[in-house]
Amino acid sequence: MRTQTPRTRPHRHPHDDAPDTTEAFRRLAGLPEGREREVIRQEIVNAWLPMAERLAGRFRNRGESLEDLCQVAALGLVKAVDRYDPQHGAVFESFAVPTITGEIKRHFRDHMWTLHVPRRVQDLRNRVRTAHQELAQTMAGRSPTVAEIAAQARMTEEEALTGLEALDSFSALSLDAELPGSGDGYSLADAIGGVDPALDVIVDREAIKPGLRRLPEREKKILYMRFFRDMTQSSIAEDLGLSQMHVSRLITRCCTQLRAQALKEAA
Numbered sequence: 001m002r003t004q005t006p007r008t009r010p011h012r013h014p015h016d017d018a019p020d021t022t023e024a025f026r027r028l029a030g031l032p033e034g035r036e037r038e039v040i041r042q043e044i045v046n047a048w049l050p051m052a053e054r055l056a057g058r059f060r061n062r063g064e065s066l067e068d069l070c071q072v073a074a075l076g077l078v079k080a081v082d083r084y085d086p087q088h089g090a091v092f093e094s095f096a097v098p099t100i101t102g103e104i105k106r107h108f109r110d111h112m113w114t115l116h117v118p119r120r121v122q123d124l125r126n127r128v129r130t131a132h133q134e135l136a137q138t139m140a141g142r143s144p145t146v147a148e149i150a151a152q153a154r155m156t157e158e159e160a161l162t163g164l165e166a167l168d169s170f171s172a173l174s175l176d177a178e179l180p181g182s183g184d185g186y187s188l189a190d191a192i193g194g195v196d197p198a199l200d201v202i203v204d205r206e207a208i209k210p211g212l213r214r215l216p217e218r219e220k221k222i223l224y225m226r227f228f229r230d231m232t233q234s235s236i237a238e239d240l241g242l243s244q245m246h247v248s249r250l251i252t253r254c255c256t257q258l259r260a261q262a263l264k265e266a267a
Helices: 022-029 035-057 066-083 092-111 119-136 146-153 157-169 197-214 217-227 233-240 244-266
Strands: none
Touching: 022 035, 035 066, 035 092, 066 092, 119 146, 119 157, 146 157, 197 244, 217 233, 217 244, 233 244
């Protein structure tokens, strides 16, 4: 009875169409700068572009168009070709893949975040995002808790919370965007308060406080009634048993005195 030897399935290479550019790199290394070297360099880049585009495809649906990602990947490929040294013994693919992937990740880190976020927080955000997606596939009807995300991502709950907060820092919402549930066009800009006009007089008020304390009680009362109770000079005069002209002179004299003292102390 014949025994059949099981056929071994060939190992599938991650990039089955990876070109053989060994000879091209050998020639490139021996050429000086010039037309011939540039032609060979471009041939190598063109040969490996399909691999670069597949690597870019792994980062689709993350807020950047695939076309732009392919351009970034192509830039990383050019850098890999320029930096690769065949004399070191490593195959080009093992050198190019991390170079291209690193270029794409750097693009996201440097250009896609609306708010400046430290690299450590960006890493937490990416780990939390991956853990959330993995858990969401096994949980029906609810979102994973912070504790579950932390366990899945192998981090502390505090780190998981930091990563979750960073998820909202990747892009900013326009101030003209309508608030959820408003239904009447009420936007974020409508919720922003204005500048308090009283802020402009805080310094002036603080500057005259020492002078106010040195005024006689009658003058203090007149200024309080005029500027804090908004009473007219006639009403003040009637309340204090003075003439309106006398009240006017007292107010003018006090204001001039306080202004001069404030300017003297500020000098």
